[in-house]
Amino acid sequence: MRNFIHSIPFKWQMSLLAGIPLVVLLAFIINFSISNYEKNEQLNNLMSHYEAQAFIGRQISKIEQLGVETSLNNEDITQLAREIKVGADEFPVILGGEGQEELNAWLDALNDISELVSNAEVSKDELLELVQIELDSSLQLQRVLQIEVNDQELAKDSNAFRELFTIGVLSSRDTILILTYNLFNDEEVANELARNQFLLEQAFNRYIGLYSSDEQTADLLTVVQSDEFSRSLVLRDQVLNARGEAIQASELDIIALFTRDEQLHQLLTAAEDRIVDNVLARSQELQFYSYASVALMLFIGLATLFIGVSITRRTISTIFKVGRSLNKVESERNFDLRVKIDGRDELAKLGEQLNTLIKARGESERLMHEERDNALKAKELAEKANAAKSIFLANMSHEIRTPLNGIIGMSDILKRSNLTTAQNEHLNTILTSSKHLLSLINDVLDISKIESESLTIVPLDTNLWEVFDDITSIVAPKSNQNRNRFEFRAPNDLPSTIKLDDHRLKQILLNLLGNAVKFTSNGTITLDVMFEEVDGQHWLQCDIIDTGIGVSKAAAERVFQPFKQADDSITRDFQGTGLGLAISRQLARLMGGDITLTSVPGEGSTFSLRVPAGVVNDDYDYDKIRTLKIVTSINRSEHGLQTLESLAGFAEVIDVNDITSLQGDELIILQPEDQDDLLTRTECLSKLSSIWHKHAIILRSPWVRLDDEVMDKTGIAAIYQLPVRGKRLVDFISRFATRTNQDKSVVTNGKGFKVLVVEDNPVNQMVAQLGLEEHGFEVVLADDGLQGVETWGEHHQAHPFDLVLMDCMMPVVDGFEATRRIRLLEVEHKSPKTPIVALTASVLDDDVSACFDAGMDTIIHKPYEIEDLVSKILTIISNSSLKKPNDFQQSA
Secondary structure, three states: OHHHHHHOOHHHHHHHHHHHHHHHHHHHHHHHHHHHHHHHHHHHHHHHHHHHHHHHHHHHHHHHHHHHHHHOOOOOOHHHHHHOOOOOOOOOOOOOHHHHHHHHHHHHHHHHHHHHHHOOOOOHHHHHHHHHHHHHHHHHHHHHHOOOOOOHHHHHHHHHHHHHHHHHHHHHHHHHHHHHHHHHOOHHHHHHHHHHHHHHHHHHHHHHHHHOOHHHHHHHHHHHOOHHHHHHHHHHHHHHHHOOOOOOOOHHHHHHHHHHHHHHHHHHHHHHHHHHHHHHHHHHHHHHHHHHHHHHHHHHHHHHHHHHHHHHHHHHHHHHHHHHHHHHHHHHOOOOOOOOOOOOOHHHHHHHHHHHHHHHHHHHHHHHHHHHHHHHHHHHHHHHHHHHHHHHHHHHHHHHHHHHHHHHHHHHHHHOOOOOHHHHHHHHHHHHHHHHHHHHHHHHHHHHHHHOOOOOOOOEEEEHHHHHHHHHHHHHHHHHHOOOEEEEEOOOOOOOEEEEOHHHHHHHHHHHHHHHHHOOOOOEEEEEEEEEEEOOEEEEEEEEEEOOOOOOOOOOOHHHOOOOOOOHHHHHHHOOOOOHHHHHHHHHHHOOOEEEEEEEOOOEEEEEEEEEEEEOOOOOOOOOOOOOOEEEEEOOOHHHHHHHHHHHOOOOEEEOOOHHHOOOOOEEEEEOOOHHHHHHHHHHHHOOHHHHOOOEEEEEOOOOOOOHHHHHHHOOOEEEEOOOOHHHHHHHHHHHHHHHHOOOOOOOOOOOOEEEEEOOOHHHHHHHHHHHHHOOOEEEEEOOHHHHHHHHHHHOOOOOOOEEEEEOOOOOOOHHHHHHHHHHHHHHHOOOOOOEEEEEOOOOHHHHHHHHHHOOOEEEEOOOOHHHHHHHHHHHHHOOOOOOHHHHHHHO
């Protein structure tokens, strides 16, 4: 037997082991379970309904007896009335559904009759009528309680029981009708008796002709041939022939009627017993089938076990043999080893194929070693190339940032000197261009970081209005050069400060707006800003809308792929690498948001940037300009009305047409719509220059040009660059008004604090020294790390430094080593820890980590703005254990 099984193909062995027994067993068990469940449910349901009908039959007999006793004028029928009453817990079964509702209604009526008789509240004729109604209801109830039976024999018994029940009820109804006629001689009762006789004969015919067995027919004939039955027929014929005349029904006649009905009820009881016997027999059959099924399943299980053990032993033995051989091949690298498996099935063929595989493995092992050596060499070359690229980018960034820090720093210092308005405007252009250059440098580094998946998002507290002001100051001139009108829309209640990565936000928006400017000519470019809360999360949405060339639906997704444009002509006509949108979308998704595009070719495009943002407690002072008297002279164009609406949301504004009539120190705001309007308004302003003390601001749209001659002639005190309005414009007005009403001396927040600046670049030394001294700090310079350590050591006893600004890349001793030496000196002299702030132009993660590893407290990246540097220094000193309480209170 075992050899025969092993000669069968292995797939058939497994099918024989698992498939056939499993299918047979599952099919048998499922079919057997379903069949037995349905049959048992049907039998239980059938038993319940027969018990209910038998109980109803017994109650019918009692209620008929109540009618008989009433017709015999028996005085005390109260006890009999109590017997027909059925309590809620006396009914033998609960049927549920419609059958239960009908049964409850029938029992309620029965109980009502009992109550009426017990309380002597019903007359004889009323009682007989109620009994007749209850008998009629029992026929309807019997039809409701009838259920479908699938078993042929049980179905025949059920039908016979139903007809016998009907015969019993109609016979009782026959008796009540005869008794009623005997008492009242009502011809209508005789007619009803005739109809009842017709129904009774039909029931007899159905019972005998269709459903009853020979035995049941014989039992019924015995009742029919009895004297009582014959006497009841005679009495019924008398009623039918009386035609309203009185009949003489004796007490014996009435008793005969009741006796006949009792005999029929006994037949019903016998039928119930027969059905119960048949149901019990069916239950025994089910039990027999259950035992047979268990035996069959046991047989199948043993057969399956025998076959399964045989196949399993061979399979396991083969698997172990294969496993041992493979382990030996791997551990000893013996590719000459071969596996031998007996038989002619798939396992034997597996051994042959495994031997072929081992042979091929030996050959591939040799080739793999050669390829691995080549791959390692290629990997080393790639790593060296990537490292060289990173070093090049870092050095390039550092070398450019260092002089750029001098440009931005010196421009920032120069901006706070006494410049003319025109000079101040030119200086702002230098600062804006420098910041743009810094942004381009960052973009170069971001490309490298995105490729290496090392770019991180750093959410910070961000002044949202300043971000949009910086963006529009860069984009608006470019848009004007391309003969486009640039517009900015934002609600006045846009938060002042939110938490997100402002650098990445600027980077994305400048890229999207730059594309809009590039692909639009003689059109409109709009930056539309919204801020909303959805399910507890705040979202910033920026829609960049242009009226440019547009993008087809097929190309809408392709433009976000690296080095892809909508079509080849885009690159030819407009130039560009196709990297900007790809980088922008990746940045947006790193921030937790996304960029989507909707466009119509020839009509324009809308790029929608949507990113999550945290709301910082907005302590914006809405009353900061409410005390100012603001007078506006603004052209009633669309853009002029936007300005008036924005200012009106914060302060009370007086708008006048003729400013030449003004007297006093009112703050006046002008917004010319075009060059002609500019000349008209500045001409009026020039007439007031002697009394206004430069209390005038011009709100300039990008398309309106201001030359030095106009500004010198009018004595304009300040220029605000539109289109950003809202809180940014209000802050500008507030700062301008404060500056014009106060002395221009610098607030010395750093007075009493001593700072050591360790910097090798002379320009950067000058930027730091001038900026810090302007804010009251005492500044000491050191040209390299070694001088910095020596200078710190010379001052740490008599007058120690409150803070050290340490450049990282310096000759002789770099900033990292200088910091480590200062920390060692602090431990040696048991001196308090001096805050050391890294000044670095590097943005590499390794250099940033090296700053903290050396012992520095924080980092300020070059180029920096003096105001930001001073603010950070004061924050660090105030949180340091070295701060001087008295001095700091004075500076605060």
